[in-house]
Amino acid sequence: MSSEQELQRMFGDAMAMPDSVVKMAALDAAIRHADAAGSQKLAFQFRHQAITPFHFAGDDRRAFLAFSQSLAAYDRDPTIAPNAEHSILWQFKWMVSALTEFPEIPLDRTYAVLADMQQRYQRAGYSLHPVHQRRCQLALHIGDFEQAARSYHDMVTAKRDGMSDCAVCVPSGQTRILSAMGRWEEALEAGHPARNGRCARQPQWVQAFLLQPYVRAGRVDEAAEMFRASYRRMREAHTYLGGIGLHLSFLAATGNEVRGLELIERHLPWLDVSHTPGDRMHFASAAVNVLRRLSDNGYGAQETARGSTVDELAASLRAYALELAAKFDARNGTDRQARLAEERMTAPRLVGDRVRLTVLSPGTKNGKEMLDAALAMKDQKQVEEALSAAEEAATALERAGESEDLWRARLLLWELYSRDYRHTEAALAVLELLLGNENLPERGKLAERGARMAWGEKAFPRWVVAADLYRAEGDGLSELRALRWAIATGGSVELLERADAIEGEQTAPWQEERGHLDIAAAGLLRRQGRPEAALARVSQASIARDDWLICSLLLELGRPAEAEALARETEQYDMLVPALRALGRHEEAKAVMDEQDLEEEDLHQ
Secondary structure, eight states, rough: OOOHHHHHHHHHHHHHHHHHHHHHHHHHHHHHHHHHHTHHHHHHHHHHHHHHHHHHHHHHHHHHHHHHHHHHHHHHOGGGGOOOOOHHHHHHHHHHHHTTTTTTTTTHHHHHHHHHHHHHHHHOOSSHHHHHHHHHHHHHHHHHHHHHHHHHHHHHHSOOOOOSSSSHHHHHHHHHHHHTTTOHHHHHHGGGGGOOOOBBBBBBHHHHHHHHHHHHOHHHHHHHHHHHHHHHHHHOGGHHHHHHHHHHHHHHHOOOHHHHHHHHHHHHGGTOOHHHHHHHHHHHHHHHHHHHHHHHIIIIOOOOTSSBBHHHHHHHHHHHHHHHHHHHHHHHHHHHHHHHHHHHHHHOOOOOOOOOSSOOTTTSSSHHHHHHHHHHHHHOOOOOHHHHHHHHEEEEEEEEHHHHHHHHHHHHHHHHTTTTTGGGHHHHHHHHHHHOOSSSTTHHHHHHHHHHSSSSGGGHHHHHHHHHHHHHHHHHHHHHHHHHHHHHHHHHHHHHHHHHHHHOOOOHHHHHHHHHHHHHHHHHHHHOHHHHHHHHHHHSSSSOOHHHHHHHHHTTTOHHHHHHHHHHTTTTTTHHHHHHHHTTHHHHHHHHHHHHTGGGGSSSS
């Protein structure tokens, strides 16, 4: 594969995938093809843009490699990407923060990257606020509290500018640092105002970092609120394994060991998929504290979901955590991580009475009352509280075998989860349960809403389910719509034949849906290598024609003169340029690009 257009399409398809190991492999493949094609510009572009999905998927090893190679390419030739300096400097923050979490990476390398970061920030005229923050974190990692205190002072006295973290992440980092130094009151003061702020990874982290400061200040109700809100956002992705460790430490400190065991059993498999040794060590050592307390309370012989007893699991996780800590300390030349792991495993309970995690009043006893309370909270627009109450109600109703109210609770959960994209996985999990209830009305609409929440290839089977349910409900127009989307997101000839066979009416809604189907069908036929059939299908669409697709198919079929005429008529200059080139009229193509201020990446792919 050497065509720049093909490479761009390959990389674009990979970037559009949902986060998964498949996406990571697809990005790797696109980068390898760019290297093989000898395109230094594309190789830099692909690596540079892939760093963000690598990092946010928790795959920092891939991010390290992509960053080091793209940085070297940029240093050799800054003209390879004239506008990339800001994003490169921003990525430095991610790299320095993550490097300490991998014991196989020499500490000298982390110091060198930090020094390079500082020099580049100074040359570019940016504040050193982010540099001081990373130096403080590095000092705490190895137990150099004097350096940590100096760097923290430098951080909070430095001005913040466009290279500093956001208005939530900065206090989140301060809360984390101050807690690590045992300055609990200051930690609470720094983090409390930002507890409900938003960004890509917030507020779940600042809420988790606030757990211990709230408890130590005796503000246990607020701590319970932070636990509920933070855990709900972290429980679906293994990239939050370290955050789950913070939740486990909180549960052990507040007499909630039974709930802690539930979290351990749910998230233990993440140890096998997490890419970050530091996160695995934190989770394992915090889990030991929960298990130790259960053992002290007489549950050491109780069997866990892993098939081992509480005591056996505690011993296994203790050995695992200490083994990882030893690797970090061998790298660092200190005993800091072993001591921290031991402190987490033996941390004392901080409160006398068990902290109630529920949002419900003490008099709420059964699932029905819990559900009524959740509905009332929803009506009062107390969304987070309603979510917590609905989750508790669903659990209680399921245990009690009260099926009718259980379905009501699950419908409420679906409604609340589906309001926030960060709860998508939880929403879709509840939806699967709802769709399994044949007595539930309008399952087709529910399935369609679920399909619209999914992405790419994950949406395809959901659209098929929606189509099947609409057929069972006798709703032909909705079935056609669902099939059209299924064809657009994956599809097959069989599904297209099924859609074409649906008999409808000669009304505007049916004609419009048929037109949309024609365009989706053209895309399917093209993917199957049948451009002639695709062109015939899109040309008959009864709604406004997809002229871009028609031009694209004409070019693919070797009919550039027709493509040129249509592109000029519809002013689709990204199509006009390749049409002119195909006709050998390169000067005209260049003139169009100059007039329309087009770049190569803007052209038809």
